[in-house]
Amino acid sequence: xxxxxxxxxxxxLTALLAACSNGDKVTTAHAEGESARTAxxxxxDVPLPNITAGTTPYAVSPVTDGGTVSGSVELSGPPPADSSxxxxxxxxxxxxxxxxxxxxxxxxxxxxxxxxxxxxxxRGKALPAVRRFEVAIDxxxxxxxxQAVTAGGTLHVHSESRMHALVRMTRWPEGTTVATVxxxxxxxxxxxxxxxxxxxxxxxxxxxxxxxxxWVLVLDHPYAATTAAAGTFSLDSVPAGQxxxxxxxxxxxxxxxxxxxxxxxxxxxxxxFGAPNAAPIVADSARTAGxxxxxxxxx
Numbered sequence: 001x002x003x004x005x006x007x008x009x010x011x012x013l014t015a016l017l018a019a020c021s022n023g024d025k026v027t028t029a030h031a032e033g034e035s036a037r038t039a040x041x042x043x044x045d046v047p048l049p050n051i052t053a054g055t056t057p058y059a060v061s062p063v064t065d066g067g068t069v070s071g072s073v074e075l076s077g078p079p080p081a082d083s084s085x086x087x088x089x090x091x092x093x094x095x096x097x098x099x100x101x102x103x104x105x106x107x108x109x110x111x112x113x114x115x116x117x118x119x120x121x122x123r124g125k126a127l128p129a130v131r132r133f134e135v136a137i138d139x140x141x142x143x144x145x146x147q148a149v150t151a152g153g154t155l156h157v158h159s160e161s162r163m164h165a166l167v168r169m170t171r172w173p174e175g176t177t178v179a180t181v182x183x184x185x186x187x188x189x190x191x192x193x194x195x196x197x198x199x200x201x202x203x204x205x206x207x208x209x210x211x212x213x214x215w216v217l218v219l220d221h222p223y224a225a226t227t228a229a230a231g232t233f234s235l236d237s238v239p240a241g242q243x244x245x246x247x248x249x250x251x252x253x254x255x256x257x258x259x260x261x262x263x264x265x266x267x268x269x270x271x272x273f274g275a276p277n278a279a280p281i282v283a284d285s286a287r288t289a290g291x292x293x294x295x296x297x298x299x
Contacts (some may be wrong), residue, residue, distance in 0.1 A: 119244040
């Protein structure tokens with residue numbers, strides 16, 4: 001699928017490379033060395049997944065009689081309510097007077113938008129030939145809210161809004177800011193081929209506006225998926241063996257289950273989060289509707 005155009009300019013701390021332009025700009029700044037260290041903490045109040053490179057490199061090998069791991073991710077109770085923010089006056093024409101933060105996608109107790117992957121898989125099917133992934137500024141929020149990608153790919157930040165936005169990309173658990181992206185207009189795209197270089201957790205976090213948030217889980221193998229709206233997922237061409245199936249969500253944390261894959265068979269698994277323990281999401285420097293009401297009652 002062709003990329004939206006034009007691709008504007010890319011800014012690094014060591015060089016400024018000019019791209020084609022009609023006057024608008026999209027920029028990305030790469031932080032390097034100790035200057036990249038920050039005192040920030042991840043904005044998720046649940047533990048982040050521990051994603052690192054495997055002890056041995058992932059090896060591509062023919063999977064002639066692989067199995068499939070499929071199933072669903074569910075909540076043990078009703079989903080929690082999302083928060084809302086009040087955009088500043090200059091953004092209300094674009095974002096509305098109140099903006100619900102879409103952190104939970106649930107159909108009943110079925111949870112969409114959770115990232116699911118296998119741990120312990122060190123060989124198997126080929127990595128994607130095209131490793132181009134996207135985070136879009138759409139409806140004054142980042143979409144998708146969470147996704148799994150393959151290390152070594154390119155991340156495109158695509159603006160589908162005329163809103164000026166400044167986002168920082170921070171790699172966890174190191175707490176290192178690895179890039180800063182600025183967009184100014186609808187249709188702008190900036191590619192970055194550095195931020196996905198190694199496995200880990202990448203937080204895409206808004207500096208302006210502060211409520212922008214997305215999570216990119218970078219893996220060194222292709223056995224990962226994001227659950228559909230109905231909470232379903234499927235991982236195919238898995239070599240026979242024993243693995244750990246893991247799911248993560250920014251509101252509910254991590255849940256895991258051992259899974260045995262049999263050649264030529266489908267293994268069905270249901271992973272279940274405890275919804276009552278869901279962590280609240282509060283955007284930095286942005287008042288939630290609940291916060292505003294509480295302050296009014298205290299006056």
